Amino acid sequence: KKITLQQTFSVSPKAWKMEGSRMFIDPKMQVPVEDLIKGMIVQSGNDATMALAEGVGGTSEHFVEMMNAQAKALGMKNTAYKNPEGLTETGHLTTARDLSILATRLMQDFPAYVGYYAIKKYRYPGTPAANDSNRNLLLFRDPTVDGLKTGHTDAAGYCLVATAKRDFPNLQGRRLLAIVLGASSENARAEEAQKLLNWGYTAFDGIKLFDAGQPVVSPAVFKGRESQVGLGRPQAIVVAVPQGQAGKIKTLVTRPDPLLAPLQKNQPVATLKVLLDQAPLTEIPLVALSTVEEAGFIGRTWDSLTLWLK
Template structure:
């Protein structure tokens, strides 16, 4: 994920609505911009939002074929006796991985979560080590995990900023699996029928919402990471992620999340500046097998700006000069600086869209002479 930061001047930035929660954050994943937030670096208990990291590691194990969806896993005594929310599996069962994933996501089952953690990590303790290693790898600098399910434990904390990193990477890295978060109902055969409804109320209220996860403990309050994708003619699908932490009730976390999402879509407009793999600039290259290097992004370059200000956008490319080969494909070479009305909005790193090899001995010698003369 690009480390982009919204730098719009306060006078130009739309003021977010009042959000009744301890902390909140609204992230535009299409533009890779922070649209609003409060207390985003304050440590909080993540409750069952912890299960997003558990899912990240489970999805990674599926991708690497360490486990597969139809594989039946045993239910340990430890998993069976887990307190809190459960999918109500027991040691007499062997449950397919896919059902355990659904139980962890839809029913927020602590028993399903532990069964998956034991399968992927070999033990819960080793799995927690993997969770913390992955958090560090993703850049979640203020997160510490003590368990895979989210029950209150000393040192088991995160921040809204870190949760936005995790949610965004989960969506980007595992598009084949995140569809589970849109499931409204699920129940494993032989378990109670009253325990089959996703606690994310926005799945039932807003057809554009397709995830992600709820959480609640006495210490954490009511939490929700919600994501929605709405179509717009200029950029296609635009995805936002809202994070509401420490609300007073299930209904309150849903209402405040909906308020944030609706505000984000109306207060800001998305503008696509360049298509994926489109050259932003093609500057001259010295001592290269090619004369130019195409600089751009493998993803579309999209910026979110206050509604009605798109016509004021300006761009500037900052890069080293001269550019001397070789350049590897994907190598960072310059920066696209985007401003609106003279105020900086964001910086986008530009990379070489194609490799540029060194020229031969004669070509390098000729360019060395030209550079000396220049």
């Protein structure tokens, strides 16, 4: 279901009655999607989250199904959602690694929305002048930090996915994530995240493996109007490794073989596995850098014969 930032959602009694931190919207309101996003991010509004879930999914239960399907598609192997807002519920689980996958894809796939996470204060007109400050204390302490999201329940403790953009000694303007789960207080999670970010930028090198749009591999394509297609990423492929360890990086590409047309530009096709001293470091999806249309009957028949003879 496609929505716009200007589209309005109604506030259901269920959303209005949400427990925990809130945006303080009520059922008399029709709230624009953009304001609900700000209320969810800046104020950690469980009411805003529920209004968005119901507006997009029809029901919160269906939206949770959508969340779990998306988590699976992203490779978040140890995450199970039971509700949209993140309150404690049996079986509602995630991990630091899965949160790193989600945060990375959020920033890569939706860069236009990253700015919302740096907003320090927000209050929707007509709501009480309370709870309007972003709980990410690093936004107020470190000018290089521009997100991302806090969380807290009694069961999970104080949690933070923090992101900063600074220069590595050998590479300018690179972003790192720091994830803290189960801290004892708001200040403790901020301090631990700050330590992780500082350590990441001083003890690691940022290594650019491939430029934006550069083919990592250009395999043969069968049954298409083109005989080859470049596989890569729209963004530069950069990894962080301990200082002095760049020479131990190795890469391996896994993909379907044979690769068959049609292929659409930006269609995920393969996976780049990055190893550091033979140990897995990260896996990065590779997409088709151009469209390959299906060949005509004669071309498809010839390639079918070629594949049969291989």
